[in-house]
Amino acid sequence: MNNIFVIGVGLIGGSLCLDIKKIYPKVKVYGIDTSNENLDMAVKLNLIDYKSSLDVLYKADLVLISTPVDVANKIIIDVLNNINSKSLVIDFGSTKTNICSTVDNHKKRRNYLASHPIAGTEFSGPNAAFSGLFNNKTMILCDTEKTDPNLLATAETIFRTMDMNIRYMDSFSHDKHIAYVSHLSHISSFMLGKTVMDKEKNENNIFDMAGSGFESTVRLAKSSPEMWTPILELNKENIVESLEEYIMNLNNFKNLLQNDKFGELKNQMTRTNYIKNILKGLR
């Protein structure tokens, strides 16, 4: 492993570089980003060694794509066209069906691996990157039967050395489940923040009355719209379905409340308390 290229030097790309440099201490890391400011910052923070561009990709042993998902989907063909035949290309986006479909008939399809690390924070940009972000987190790899087995093995070794827990899934199932387990959480949080801010024009009421519970439920409303708008677009059908079920449950809860069905409300909350066991399993 001599030359690694990272496209998108933000939270994910930057944190990946920090961990991979530990695995391959002599590797040279080249950064590509539409923001020259972010590239300069990434050099300053030692996330990358050099600024670079797509036309130099033929030198790459490994290409990491950690851009917003729409950008990844747009550049993946160019990336595959530019790499040499032994390169491994991995993308780290939160939706997988679309990009897997884009590359499906490319002659270098076997050089590509679709991944989604279940890791991140509500912060973004190279400044948000840190070593250890991926430690003990899940790494989902999709449609791995379409990736060259030797290149796949290289990727698996890297992720295991980063102490990640690898899971395998087809890209279609990935997008369906992730809509519920991740994308819906973000929307519920954004809309909760909006509802409260619309109502409480006087911010002092929020400052005075909000506790750690409010903080926890709206934390994801800090997330980057640049990252999330393309996710909404590329996983639209699944997200609409999950939103419809969430809204149905909320409407049902509201109707029970309006009709004084407190016993049934209590039963619903008691059954949902089972989430304690599920959250324990996350650790």
Place this chain on the structure above:
Amino acid sequence: MNNIFVIGVGLIGGSLCLDIKKIYPKVKVYGIDTSNENLDMAVKLNLIDYKSSLDVLYKADLVLISTPVDVANKIIIDVLNNINSKSLVIDFGSTKTNICSTVDNHKKRRNYLASHPIAGTEFSGPNAAFSGLFNNKTMILCDTEKTDPNLLATAETIFRTMDMNIRYMDSFSHDKHIAYVSHLSHISSFMLGKTVMDKEKNENNIFDMAGSGFESTVRLAKSSPEMWTPILELNKENIVESLEEYIMNLNNFKNLLQNDKFGELKNQMTRTNYIKNILKGLR
């Protein structure tokens, strides 16, 4: 301050006792609870010194009511009837209009202070109590013009010594604002947990795909149904209103998504990012 009675020895009552014992090291703390098991635990954990009952309240210098809000509303008249004329009675429930209305014409109304500490965790019971829960948290005091000024001053001294930040509000405004800033968060979290658990019958999909974001947004779904069902009942009108606005925002978001209005979705998320500044103000 010789004798303090705490009614309801759970997270709030138990944590209050720990802090107040530090302020008055010689005080005797008497606990009252419908659960004898909780009382025994509270003695064992040194939250209280003695088990007691409502008919001994005449000895109390201070009575702390930290039961579910429906219980507080039911027992407050008995409590006021049983105390001596110099006692201070404080309740710590999350809804205030109802209990203030219950005591409004009582001859000992001036012995009563309506409070709501913006503090808590998703855990409950005496085992969940800890010293420092209230440190640097907001304490909302309602309708204080109806409390005897000397007794109010005693309460203020206690809360300031506990490093709490006191705010004043009428009980009606309290219930209206708290529906948005606290109660709605709990419902959004319970229904998010329900939606995901209904969908993901195979828990492994949640274990594998859920990250810290999901954990944060469903944390409140661990909350106690025994505590929350009466809150829903006593603040029904305000909660229904907040739920309707939340559901309207979610429906609007879904419609924008279905109609490919990604620019407007991005604008909404960008505006909601302003929550960053509000959350900073909480610290």
